Amino acid sequence: MTKAQPKPQNEKNPEREWFGERHVSPEEKTGLVHDVFASVADSYDVMNDFMSAGVHRLWKDRLVRMIRPRSDQVFLDVAGGTGDIAFRIRAKAGPDTAITVCDINPEMLRVGRDRAINRGWMDDFDWVTGNAECLPIPDASVDVYTIAFGLRNVTHIDRALADAYRVLKPGGRFYCMEFSRVTEPMLRRIYDAYSYSVIPKIGEIVAKDRDSYQYLVESIRKFPPQRELETRMRAAGFDRARHTNLSFGIAAIHEGWKY
Ligand SMILES: C[S@@+](CC[C@H](N)C(=O)[O-])C[C@H]1O[C@@H](n2cnc3c(N)ncnc32)[C@H](O)[C@@H]1O
Incomplete structure (x- = not known):
């Protein structure tokens, strides 16, 4: 993954997308x-613990406590x-809960x-390969939609929000947990220094893959901050869009309802 200088933004060329700091076509980004995720799949869980010291x-x-899952609900992660x-939903809601895990990456x-x-x-989950922008899931069939540390990797965020709205039943809830904007300026400087210098290094040592973790850090910077994501959720149709900051905004949980 070579690092190129970011060019001035998308108004000139709306067909371009960010891949970390690079400006690429939507197809290239996908x-x-x-x-990236095919390459990190086997080390992904260990790396999460290393990078966040277990805080993830x-x-x-916290996300699953907010959801308060019940076995009579249909879940889509x-x-x-x-x-x-x-797994956390399964642990709270118990066996016989309908839980589908959908991801674009079979690895x-x-x-x-x-x-x-x-x-x-063994048989407690449906594992489905699919793109968040056009889910292989019927309309109005899901009570709770979750997406954790996934939305920033999606090429067209607004299409993913619209498809989340489509698959939810009336009364269904949407939850997005994602890295977000640190609210304290001093902490933001420390966090920036940590993420730009330490995370790619850990990626290099533990996962033998510096580039993928460099992408991770850069993708966090490009993701819309809390209020902007709320606005985009409302534009997709969600009511009561709001967010809860985690660890001073290092991450945030966004929540919305479909009425
Ligand atoms: C950082 S991982 C998060 C995994 C898990 N949700 C967690 O919290 O540990 C991001 C995941 O998003 C998936 N992904 C990226 N783009 C996607 C898309 N367009 N549709 C569905 N999944 C996507 C990747 O394959 C990867 O598994």
Whole structure:
């Protein structure tokens, strides 16, 4: 992954998308993101613990506490990767809960399925390969839609929001957990220094893959901050769009309802 200088933004060429700091075509971005997660799939869970010192687990627990899952609800975890959110939903809601894990990358789903089998949860999930922008899921069929650390990797965020709205039942809820904008200026400077210098280094040492983790850091910078994402959720049709900051905005949970 070569790093090029960012060019002035998309108004001139709306067909271009960001891939980290690079300006690429939408097709290229989808392919490059696919390659990143195919490459990190086997080290993904270990790396999450290393990079966040385990804090991502607390954030994910918080998300699932907010959802308060019940076994009579239908869950869809998009960009579900290796199953972290789906497993927590399963643990809270119990067996016989309808949980689908959808991800564009079969390698990530393979790791997730193996982890589920290791827990003795052989048939507790539907593992589906699909793109968040055009989900292979019927209209109005889902009670709770989750997407954790996935939306920033999607090529067209607004299409993914619109498709989330489509698959939700009336009364259904949307939850997005994503890296966001640190609210404290001093902490932001420390966090920027940590993420730009330390995370790619950890990627190089632990996962032997500096470039993928460089992409991760750069993609966080490009993701819309809290209020902007709320505005885009409203534009997709969601009511009561709001967010909850985690760790001073390092991450945030966005929530919306379909009425
Ligand atoms: C950072 S991982 C998050 C995995 C999991 N949700 C978690 O919290 O641990 C991002 C996931 O998004 C998936 N992804 C990227 N673009 C996608 C898209 N357009 N549609 C569905 N999944 C996508 C990747 O394959 C990857 O598994």
